Amino acid sequence: MPELPEVETIVRDLRQRLAGVRLIGLTVHDPRIVKFSGIEKFRRQLVGRTVTGVSRRGKAIVIALDEGKWFLIVQLMMTGQLIFAGHANPGRDTKLTFRLSSGEYLLYNDYRIFGKLQVVSRCEEVAYFQKIGPEPLGKEFTVDWLMPRLRNRKVSIKTLLMNHTFLAGIGNIYASEILFQSGIHPNRPAGSLSRKEADLLHQATIEILKEAIRYRGTSMNTYRDSRGEKGGFINRVRVYGREDEACPRCQTAVSRMVLNGRSTFCCNRCQH
DNA sequence: AGGTCGACCTGGCAGC
DNA sequence: TGCTGCCAGGTCGACC
Numbered sequence: 001m002p003e004l005p006e007v008e009t010i011v012r013d014l015r016q017r018l019a020g021v022r023l024i025g026l027t028v029h030d031p032r033i034v035k036f037s038g039i040e041k042f043r044r045q046l047v048g049r050t051v052t053g054v055s056r057r058g059k060a061i062v063i064a065l066d067e068g069k070w071f072l073i074v075q076l077m078m079t080g081q082l083i084f085a086g087h088a089n090p091g092r093d094t095k096l097t098f099r100l101s102s103g104e105y106l107l108y109n110d111y112r113i114f115g116k117l118q119v120v121s122r123c124e125e126v127a128y129f130q131k132i133g134p135e136p137l138g139k140e141f142t143v144d145w146l147m148p149r150l151r152n153r154k155v156s157i158k159t160l161l162m163n164h165t166f167l168a169g170i171g172n173i174y175a176s177e178i179l180f181q182s183g184i185h186p187n188r189p190a191g192s193l194s195r196k197e198a199d200l201l202h203q204a205t206i207e208i209l210k211e212a213i214r215y216r217g218t219s220m221n222t223y224r225d226s227r228g229e230k231g232g233f234i235n236r237v238r239v240y241g242r243e244d245e246a247c248p249r250c251q252t253a254v255s256r257m258v259l260n261g262r263s264t265f266c267c268n269r270c271q272h
Numbered sequence: 273a274g275g276t277c278g279a280c281c282t283g284g285c286a287g288c
Numbered sequence: 289t290g291c292t293g294c295c296a297g298g299t300c301g302a303c304c
Contacts, residue, residue: 003297032281059298077298079282093282112281114298128299155275164299171297220297221284240297261277263295 002076004136004169005212006223006231007059010082013226014061015054017084017102022050023065025099027088033095033110036118045119046072046098058132058168062123073118073126074108080115083107083228111222132168136205141167143195143202150190150198157193157201158186159260170205173218173240176265178204180239185271186264187257211236239265 002010026043028034034042046065053064061082063072074082079093085105088097096108096117108117123129134140153160160166161175170178179186181204184197193201212218217231220241224230238248243256247267257264 006297075298078296079298110281111283112296114281116299153274159275162298173297218297223297260275262297 002080002217002223003059003171003174004056005174005209005233006217006225007056007061007076007169008213009216009231010076010226011054011056011061014063014082017104017226018051018054018063018100018106020050020052022101023047023098024101025097027090027097027099028095029090029097030095030113032113033108033115033117035116042117042119045070057123057129057135058164059171060126060128065119069121071120071123073116073120073123073128075116075128076110077112077114077116079110079112079222081107081109081222081224082226083109083224084226132164133166134168136167136169136209141202141205143199146202147195147198150193153190155190156186156259157184157188157190158264160190161205162260162262167205169209172262172264173220173237174208174212176240177212177238178208180266180271181208183271185268186259186266188272239267241265 023046026047028039031039049065049070051063051065052067055062061074065072085107088105090097091109093109093111094107095110098106100106120126158175158179161170182200184201212233215232215236216225217223218233218237219230239254242254242265244253247254247270249270252267252269254265255268
């Protein structure tokens with residue numbers, strides 16, 4: 001479900017509402033969501049600790065506890081949600097309920113149970129952090145970084161954009177949107193991009209992600225922010241999920257194809 | 273090494 | 289109505 005803009009939206013909200021808040025209780029409604037330790041250990045690692053910071057790396061939420069002695073790492077994967085509630089009533093998909101010292105509750109919902117929550121003392125212990133590439137909105141991501149890394153790659157540029165060991169945080173929706181914005185066809189071998197095209201791709205990546213954060217992300221289906229609200233970028237999506245609708249640039253029908261097993265949307269006339 | 277594919281899960285929906 | 293098959297925003301490991 002959530003990609004970089006959605007996770008960033010959630011992180012900014014959590015930072016406001018969780019800073020200085022103590023976790024005073026934890027109810028596990030579905031033990032299958034506790035995957036990295038036993039339930040009792042998981043509870044002991046969390047209950048009584050105070051949130052001292054919230055940040056993001058790739059699509060993972062990093063919640064610092066007790067001045068960074070511990071970290072709760074949350075990967076929402078496809079269908080995870082972190083939602084504040086004024087009551088403790090779990091919904092059908094609620095897997096965890098945190099009771100907060102602020103009087104609120106924080107629900108972890110996840111109907112497919114793909115999500116991962118783990119408590120570590122050092123973030124480097126998390127396998128995902130060991131392998132992901134740079135942040136697309138960070139200083140390291142420049143055309144000079146990008147260009148040599150495209151060279152000789154035969155994989156489609158869309159598949160490469162979604163590869164988190166290459167670049168962190170871009171998933172299926174934004175890969176299609178970024179390529180439309182760049183005028184580059186998703187099918188193009190990554191190594192075939194010219195310097196000019198790499199430049200367009202670099203610009204579009206930053207523009208689209210920033211715009212999506214400004215609109216609080218995209219809700220195709222299950223994404224909700226920490227208030228339980230949908231993301232506003234759904235109204236600004238150019239091609240994703242718009243098969244047969246008019247391309248916003250040239251009015252040609254948007255086409256859908258499958259690349260690497262994932263739905264991919266583009267305009268065959270605007271994107272080369 | 274780089275690239276591709278299925279597995280992990282559940283539920284909604286289209287089609288018959 | 290009720291069944292079947294397909295689809296879904298991510299990540300990992302097995303395989304070629």
